[in-house]
Amino acid sequence: MSKPFDMELFLAGVLTGSHATRQRHLRQAKIIQAEIAERWQLQTPWAWQKKHVAWFLEHSLNQRSDSTRYYYFLTVRLLARRLQKTWCFNH
Template sequence: MSKVFDMELFLAAVLTGSYATRRRHLRQAKLIQTEIAERWQLETPWAWQRKHVTWFLEHRLAGRRAATHYYYLLTVRLLTRRLEKPWIFR
């Protein structure tokens, strides 16, 4: 029996800020997880590589406003901090 990955529990250690900010980060992190899982069948962030996150930022957010890119970039930085990876995204 496989369990569904709990993104809220995963990010709990690094989430700070107001309730609305935490909800936004969770919503965006779940979308990132869903998109990467559909493309590469990687269900958890522990299996991700930098190329997967870069793909999301470059291809799935293409055509979006600069503000949207910025807010997703903030969420990606939280995910990176939680994974304890040295990845840098700009």
């Protein structure tokens, strides 16, 4: 039996800002994780590649407002920093 992935623990080292900002990043990271897990069965960010995150940004957010996409982009930057990746995305 394996434990579910703890996104809060995963991002703990890179989360900064107010309580509301940290909660928003956690909520959005969990949404990103759920969408990627549903599409590719990759349960943890350690298994993600740039193409998975790019897919999320392009397909899951294409009907969202510019501000929503920007906030998700900020969350993706935190995830990339935590994974020590140099991913760059156009927003």
